[in-house]
Amino acid sequence: MIVKERDMTSIQAATSAETNSIEEMLTASGYSKTAINYYINKPHMGQISDADIISEMTGTCGDTMGIYIKMDNGVVGDAKYQVMGCAGAISAARAVVDLIKGKDLDFARSIDDGTVYKVLQEIPVKKHHCIQLAVKTLHKALDTHHLQRSA
Helix, strand or coil: CCCCHHHHHCCCCCCHHHHHHHHHHHHHHCCCHHHHHHHHHCCCECCCCCCCEEEEEECCCCCEEEEEEEEECCEEEEEEEEEECCHHHHHHHHHHHHHHCCCCHHHHHHCCHHHHHHHHCCCCHHHHHHHHHHHHHHHHHHHHHHHHHHC
């Protein structure tokens, strides 16, 4: 059977029963409702083809994140993450985007692990490295952008 490329990249929406099962599993694992909603709904997922700032990192756990930021009059007009990783990584990346949209790069630079944790409210202790990866990916993007503008 030949599978067309566009068929391979489409993502099927979870059924209501599947979503409930995922929510129950993540709740039992120690994720907050906020983190679960980020994981299930996956806002800010994708790429920005004409992004002004792009960066990618792979964490020690093997999760990989890419961030795409589009500036608009000195503030973050849009931002998206691509994540190949667990629920913790996906949730943390989405929280970072919510924090930086509409803000300037100085504010984005001030974001740290604690700031993201407060947005997520709760994720399992063994997943705190996911928050670190999301923040490091953001900071790497900002560092690269700063170096390019300084050159």
